[in-house]
Amino acid sequence: MADQPVVLLGVTGGIAAYKAAELLRGLQKANMDVRVVMTKAATRFVGPMTFETLSTHAVRLDEISELTADSRITHIDDSQEADIMVIAPATANTIAKMANGIADNLLSSMYLAFAKTVVVAPAMNTNMWEHPATQRNVLLLRERGVFVVEPGAGELACGDYGSGRMANPDSIVAEVKLRLQVQRKRDLRGMRVLITAGGTREPIDAVRFIGNRSSGKMGFALARAAFDRGAHVDLIQANVDMPDVPGVRQVEASTAAKMHAQVMKRLPDIDILIMAAAVADYRVADGPAGGKVGKGKDEWCIDLAATTDILCDVAEHHKGQYLVGFAAEYGLEGVARARGKLERKKLDMIVFNDISRTDIGFDSDYNEVRILTKDSEVLLGRAQKETIAELILDNVAQAVRSRIGEGSLPA
Numbered sequence: 001m002a003d004q005p006v007v008l009l010g011v012t013g014g015i016a017a018y019k020a021a022e023l024l025r026g027l028q029k030a031n032m033d034v035r036v037v038m039t040k041a042a043t044r045f046v047g048p049m050t051f052e053t054l055s056t057h058a059v060r061l062d063e064i065s066e067l068t069a070d071s072r073i074t075h076i077d078d079s080q081e082a083d084i085m086v087i088a089p090a091t092a093n094t095i096a097k098m099a100n101g102i103a104d105n106l107l108s109s110m111y112l113a114f115a116k117t118v119v120v121a122p123a124m125n126t127n128m129w130e131h132p133a134t135q136r137n138v139l140l141l142r143e144r145g146v147f148v149v150e151p152g153a154g155e156l157a158c159g160d161y162g163s164g165r166m167a168n169p170d171s172i173v174a175e176v177k178l179r180l181q182v183q184r185k186r187d188l189r190g191m192r193v194l195i196t197a198g199g200t201r202e203p204i205d206a207v208r209f210i211g212n213r214s215s216g217k218m219g220f221a222l223a224r225a226a227f228d229r230g231a232h233v234d235l236i237q238a239n240v241d242m243p244d245v246p247g248v249r250q251v252e253a254s255t256a257a258k259m260h261a262q263v264m265k266r267l268p269d270i271d272i273l274i275m276a277a278a279v280a281d282y283r284v285a286d287g288p289a290g291g292k293v294g295k296g297k298d299e300w301c302i303d304l305a306a307t308t309d310i311l312c313d314v315a316e317h318h319k320g321q322y323l324v325g326f327a328a329e330y331g332l333e334g335v336a337r338a339r340g341k342l343e344r345k346k347l348d349m350i351v352f353n354d355i356s357r358t359d360i361g362f363d364s365d366y367n368e369v370r371i372l373t374k375d376s377e378v379l380l381g382r383a384q385k386e387t388i389a390e391l392i393l394d395n396v397a398q399a400v401r402s403r404i405g406e407g408s409l410p411a
């Protein structure tokens, strides 16, 4: 990547297109060279001359691409110079095309041909944003690695009040800066990282289990981010319904006992363990009943027995690996309980999140956490789980590097 990163800014046809000019200025102020591609609809809201003047580059338009097939290919090739693509505002229509691989204009063709990081800032009417089709498309894009800067709530151009308003240009600039920084980061290069994700399920009989609400999103985001930073990543997952993470070795461990066995098997060969999984504390004492238990009785008492605490066992057997735990606690007073777990489980770091909040945590794409170590506490404000994962890894990488000394890092 050159010193001045090149940003390909895609502008689509919504009233928020005028805010793309402010975004362009913000990206330039952050030392980025911005090239603009507009859809035909976008040019009805803002003239290409505005972007041409501000960016000092010719604006790519569909009109030119329609002249000859060759010029269209040239323009798609042009996009390869860019380090990152940002589509802001992104209409429901463009998002739908991206999710379905439709390349019927220059911008959507460029998106399909672009193999690097893509950031999208949706902007549309509330009903369009909340429509299951749009939500499904956004989810698909996220699963494929596109970073979505969520729209905010407020008064919309149509007079409605609700969500759908394009995120503030400053927060889009911040996301682009973070993504560019991450592209440059190789601070876990050669390190062997083991991550657990999801929630274990302890069977009661053939059809029932004791489970929890963990989705695995946080652990998956950590695995992907660690791989991007150059680590060899093993991911032990429990009941996660998400696509595989490219480059990461994944293994299923559906119960606490299976996860315990998988972690202990790998422990001697790793440098860092991140236990993001929600592991059941209890299992059925006598093991699951055979078949399906019928409802022949008024009461059904099940004796439970404690599972092995994986991190406590790791603490007994580890040889200097960096150990990170997670603590899902109810309410802010949980910080003290998380600190207690840090000490009791002899961890190097614990990541606390407050499960009393409904806008973050379980099932959500968002999180807000506090990172606790023996002598520090850092608050990471509410952000997408991918962003939180990067910030957690910043802290882990820094701590591991200072512990082992830069000189002895794996090549």
Ligand code: CTP
Pocket: 256, 275, 276, 277, 278, 279, 280, 281, 307, 308, 309, 310, 311, 312, 324, 325, 326, 327, 328, 341
């Ligand atoms: N953990 C573990 N083995 C278990 C239970 C939890 O290794 N059997 C790990 C989790 O993966 C997490 C950390 O311990 O990283 C804290 O988990 P949490 O459920 O918050 O704490 P518990 O020790 O189970 O304590 P409590 O349920 O009393 O809050």
